Amino acid sequence: MSLYYEAAAVLANSENAGGSLKSRIYKNRDLKASPAQLFALISEASKWSLVLKDVVERCGLLAEEKKLTPTLALLLTHDLLVAKSGIAAHANHVLKLAVLRHKARLSAEFTKARIGRGYATLDALREAVDQGELEDSDQPPKELYRHPRWVRVNTLRTSMEEQINTTFAGYDKASNIREVQRAPASAKRYFEDPHIPNLLALPPKADLTKSEAYAKGAIIFQDKASCFPAYLLDVGPDDGDAIDGCAAPGNKTTHLAAMLAQRNMHAKRQKVFAYERDKARTITLEKMVKRASADSVVLIKRSADFLAADPDSEEFAHVGAILLDPSCSGSGIVGRDDAVKMHLPIQVFGGAPVATSQKNKKRKRDNDASQANGSTTFSLRLDDTVPEETPVEGQLSERLTALSTFQLRMLMHAMRFPKASKMTYSTCSIHFEENEGVVFRALASKIARARGWRILPRDRQVQGMKDWNRRGVLETEKMDVDMDLDHLQKEEICNACIRCEKGTDEGTMGFFVAAFVRDAEFVSEGVLSNAGAVENVEEEEEWNGFSDGGETSVATPMRQQASTASKSLKKKRKQRRTMIENE
Numbered sequence: 001m002s003l004y005y006e007a008a009a010v011l012a013n014s015e016n017a018g019g020s021l022k023s024r025i026y027k028n029r030d031l032k033a034s035p036a037q038l039f040a041l042i043s044e045a046s047k048w049s050l051v052l053k054d055v056v057e058r059c060g061l062l063a064e065e066k067k068l069t070p071t072l073a074l075l076l077t078h079d080l081l082v083a084k085s086g087i088a089a090h091a092n093h094v095l096k097l098a099v100l101r102h103k104a105r106l107s108a109e110f111t112k113a114r115i116g117r118g119y120a121t122l123d124a125l126r127e128a129v130d131q132g133e134l135e136d137s138d139q140p141p142k143e144l145y146r147h148p149r150w151v152r153v154n155t156l157r158t159s160m161e162e163q164i165n166t167t168f169a170g171y172d173k174a175s176n177i178r179e180v181q182r183a184p185a186s187a188k189r190y191f192e193d194p195h196i197p198n199l200l201a202l203p204p205k206a207d208l209t210k211s212e213a214y215a216k217g218a219i220i221f222q223d224k225a226s227c228f229p230a231y232l233l234d235v236g237p238d239d240g241d242a243i244d245g246c247a248a249p250g251n252k253t254t255h256l257a258a259m260l261a262q263r264n265m266h267a268k269r270q271k272v273f274a275y276e277r278d279k280a281r282t283i284t285l286e287k288m289v290k291r292a293s294a295d296s297v298v299l300i301k302r303s304a305d306f307l308a309a310d311p312d313s314e315e316f317a318h319v320g321a322i323l324l325d326p327s328c329s330g331s332g333i334v335g336r337d338d339a340v341k342m343h344l345p346i347q348v349f350g351g352a353p354v355a356t357s358q359k360n361k362k363r364k365r366d367n368d369a370s371q372a373n374g375s376t377t378f379s380l381r382l383d384d385t386v387p388e389e390t391p392v393e394g395q396l397s398e399r400l401t402a403l404s405t406f407q408l409r410m411l412m413h414a415m416r417f418p419k420a421s422k423m424t425y426s427t428c429s430i431h432f433e434e435n436e437g438v439v440f441r442a443l444a445s446k447i448a449r450a451r452g453w454r455i456l457p458r459d460r461q462v463q464g465m466k467d468w469n470r471r472g473v474l475e476t477e478k479m480d481v482d483m484d485l486d487h488l489q490k491e492e493i494c495n496a497c498i499r500c501e502k503g504t505d506e507g508t509m510g511f512f513v514a515a516f517v518r519d520a521e522f523v524s525e526g527v528l529s530n531a532g533a534v535e536n537v538e539e540e541e542e543w544n545g546f547s548d549g550g551e552t553s554v555a556t557p558m559r560q561q562a563s564t565a566s567k568s569l570k571k572k573r574k575q576r577r578t579m580i581e582n583e
C-alpha cells in the first residue's frame with residue numbers, strides 16, 4: 001500500500017482505534033510507510049486543507065478521477081502543489097497519474113485561491129498557513145477569546161526562573177493575557193498568571209510537545225482552572241498526608257505533590273494517596289506521576305475505588321487534606337485549538353457541490369468515514385495529552401441527577417476521614433446541579449453537621465483565590481434541598497464557591513471549585529465518636545435539612561432549623577436514594 005492509501009486509512013480509522021493521531025500511527029505495527037512520514041503528511045496536509053479543498057473542488061478532480069477519494073485527492077494535491085519533494089510515488093503509480101493529468105488546472109486554481117485570499121506570493125501564504133491564520137469563510141468568525149495553551153512549571157523538577165531562562169529564553173513577557181490569546185502560533189510570548197503561582201499562558205497553538213522540558217516533566221500542560229483545587233487546598237506542613245480521591249490523569253495530583261514538597265522542604269514527609277478506579281487511566285496516572293518526578297510523594301492506589309477506602313484505617317490516620325475532583329458532565333471543557341482539522345473536498349456537479357457519499361452510494365471509493373457521515377471535516381487530537389474529563393453526551397437531565405448523586409456520595413465519604421480538616425470539591429461542569437447544588441446538599445448532610453464541616457469563606461481563601469472574581473451562582477429554582485437559610489446566607493455560600501467560565505478573556509475552561517474546612521475542636525477524638533451515629537450514605541439521604549436551631553452564620557450552617565420538605569423534593573430524594581442503592 002502506498003503512503004497515500006495508508007494515510008487515508010489512518011484518517012478513516014475504520015477499526016476505531018482510540019488515542020491521538022500520533023499514537024494511532026506510531027502504535028500501528030502493520031504500516032509499511034515510515035510513521036514520521038505519515039504523521040508529517042497528515043498534519044501538513046490538514047494545515048493546507050482549507051485552501052486545497054477549494055482547489056480540488058474547482059478543478060472537478062473527484063468527478064473525473066474515479067480512483068480518487070476526497071482524502072486521497074487532498075493528500076496528493078498537497079504533495080503536488082506544496083510539498084518540496086512532490087508526490088512520493090513512482091512515475092507510473094496510478095494515483096500519481098490521476099493527479100498529474102490535472103496539474104495545469106490544479107496549479108491555476110491554487111494560484112487563484114492564493115490571490116483571492118490576499119497573498120501575493122506562495123511564501124506569504126505558506127507563512128500564514130504555518131501560523132494557523134487561515135480562516136474558514138464558511139464558519140463563523142473565530143472565537144473572540146481564544147483558549148491559551150496553559151503551562152504549569154513543575155516545581156518538583158525545576159523552577160519558574162530556570163524555565164524562563166531555558167525553555168522560554170527569547171520569549172517576550174506579555175503584560176496581559178489578551179496579548180497571548182491573540183498571538184499567532186509562532187509568537188514567542190508568555191504571560192505569567194497573576195492568580196496561580198508557577199503558571200504561564202502561551203499562544204493557543206504554541207507547540208511545546210517536542211520540547212525537552214515537556215519530555216522531562218519540567219512543564220505540564222494544565223488549564224488554569226484545573227490548578228485551582230490544589231492551590232485552594234493550601235496544604236501546609238502541619239496538614240499531614242493528603243488524598244486525591246479521583247486522580248487520573250494526574251494533573252491535580254502532581255500539582256498537589258509539588259505544593260507539598262515545596263512547602264515542606266525541611267519538615268516531615270507528607271504523602272499523597274492517589275485513588276483511581278479505572279484501570280486504563282491508572283496506567284496514565286502512573287506515567288504522569290513518574291514523568292513529573294512525583295513518585296516519591298505520591299502513593300498510587302491502583303484501580304481502587306475511593307468509596308471503598310476505609311477512613312478509619314491506620315494508613316489514613318494522618319490524612320488532613322482531601323482533594324476531590326470526581327467524574328462530571330465535562331460541560332466546561334474547551335476543545336483544543338491545536339487538534340488536526342482536515343477539510344475535505346466535496347464533489348461538484350455543474351457548479352453545485354454534492355457530498356460524495358450521496359452521489360456515489362454504490363461505489364465504495366474508500367473508507368472515508370467522515371464523508372460517509374455527511375461531514376467534510378476530520379478532527380483529530382494531535383498529541384497524547386489525556387483529557388481530565390470526557391464530556392457526557394445525551395440525556396443531560398438524567399445524567400445530571402445520576403452524576404450529582406455520585407458526586408455527593410464521594411464528598412460525604414471524604415468527610416468521614418477522622419483527621420481531615422480541609423478539602424476541595426471540584427468539577428469541570430457548568431451546571432448548578434453538579435456544583436453549588438452538591439455543595440448545599442453536602443453542607444446539609446448529617447455527616448457534615450456531625451463533624452463540623454463548613455464552607456471556607458472567600459475572605460479566608462488563599463490570596464489568588466480570594467482575588468478571583470468569578471464566584472458561585474445561586475439558582476434557587478434548582479435547589480432540591482431544604483435549607484432554612486435566608487437569601488443572603490445562600491448568596492454567601494455561593495460567594496465562597498469559585499467558578500470559571502469558558503470563552504472569556506480569562507482564558508479558562510468552565511470549572512467549579514469549593515473548599516470545606518473544619519476547626520480543630522471537631523477533629524478531636526470526642527467529637528468523632530459522637531459522629532459515629534452517622535453510619536452510612538443511605539442514611540445521609542434521609543436528612544431533614546439543617547437541624548438544631550440557633551446560629552445562622554454561613555460558617556456554621558449545620559445549626560440551622562430544619563424545615564419540612566415539599567412533596568416534589570421528597571420525591572426527588574427518594575429517586576436519589578434508589579439510585580444510590582442501585583449503584
Ligand SMILES: C[S@@+](CC[C@H](N)C(=O)[O-])C[C@H]1O[C@@H](n2cnc3c(N)ncnc32)[C@H](O)[C@@H]1O
Pocket residue numbers: 226245246247248249250251252253275276277278281304305306307325326327328388389
Ligand atoms: C475528572 S477526572 C479526574 C481528573 C484529575 N483530577 C486530574 O486533574 O487530572 C475523574 C477521575 O475519577 C475517576 N473515578 C471516578 N469514580 C471514582 C471512584 N469511585 N474512585 C476512584 N476514582 C474514581 C475516574 O475514572 C476519572 O479518572
